């Protein structure tokens with residue numbers, strides 16, 4: 001009854017808007033929609049304050065750093081996603097906003113501008129934080145209505161010689177106005193990205209969680225796989241498990257490549273029916289509270305590797321394992337990745353598939369790893385490993401004319417004196433994969449309509 005009343009009101013209001021061609025405010029009784037108090041996370045608030053302190057430490061004297069939020073009404077990947085740098089500094093996932101960090105005359109101060117709540121927008125789109133909510137989430141006391149920003153902006157430049165701002169990414173009226181001022185303009189992202197390279201303890205916990213959730217999704221997919229299922233059906237199982245574990249999205253388009261598609265590096269159409277004796281390569285990561293994991297496993301769709309698949313798998317696994325063992329602070333990522341490439345070369349040479357190192361490129365066309373964090377290919381560069389970095393190690397071998405593509409990708413946290421494999425919950429050896437696949441998977445019979453897709 002209540003739901004009926006609610007929808008009638010919505011329908012009535014949309015019809016009224018249509019008729020009047022103008023603004024309709026929520027009717028009496030609809031205000032309760034605006035009563036959802038924002039969820040604040042004390043650990044995040046504390047972390048945000050520390051992140052901003054580290055930004056100040058890298059800023060020159062008499063400077064201001066300006067980072068704008070995503071103002072687009074358009075939605076990234078279906079649901080709104082805040083720009084990573086703005087999120088990193090404010091913890092805000094709602095549209096809009098601009099954050100300003102000022103360091104002048106020996107003092108530092110943070111200010112946030114954020115759109116105030118708009119009752120019509122709440123009715124049509126969603127509850128937004130508003131100014132008070134943004135203040136709570138970001139832990140920036142000086143949070144103001146964004147309509148005042150243009151008016152209040154220039155006085156903020158008093159005593160400022162350097163402006164950190166990413167004008168290339170924000171090429172608009174405001175960016176041009178900044179460029180017109182006789183101030184030194186430097187990219188804000190250089191500072192923010194260098195900080196994002198090394199994760200805080202709070203960030204590590206979120207990535208660990210994203211990786212744990214990813215592993216559960218991959219496991220259920222492997223248990224449920226059988227020849228004849230479509231790649232998108234396997235994808236549905238994986239992403240179902242992600243969402244049931246609190247991950248509202250994937251960090252990137254899931255890759256489910258069977259048979260020949262296992263050799264297509266960025267395969268994402270995921271629309272092929274699997275066949276007996278094929279491998280399936282699954283590269284998919286859950287996104288948990290804006291942080292993503294990036295995990296790949298390859299398995300035989302019928303539960304049993306062929307001899308050929310098994311010998312290729314063993315080389316890739318050895319490359320992954322030996323490279324991972326090198327991870328610790330002070331070691332260069334180049335060294336870690338070179339180890340993986342060496343093992344791939346040795347393995348392919350033993351099988352008589354290559355003679356020289358250069359030929360390895362025919363079977364392994366991509367790099368061995370990258371950072372992960374707010375972005376699946378995270379920022380800040382790799383270089384020498386430091387405690388708190390999270391990288392992927394993902395060697396592979398792709399033999400297109402045999403339709404065998406195998407990649408094993410883990411997410412590795414650099415610890416004080418070594419590493420922690422965040423995706424360790426997922427079987428890695430061929431035997432472990434086959435054992436897992438003997439377990440009972442998801443039951444589809446309850447809701448599958450016969451002969452619809454095929």
Ligand SMILES: [Mn+2]
Nearest residue numbers: 294392394409
């Ligand atoms: Mn990756």
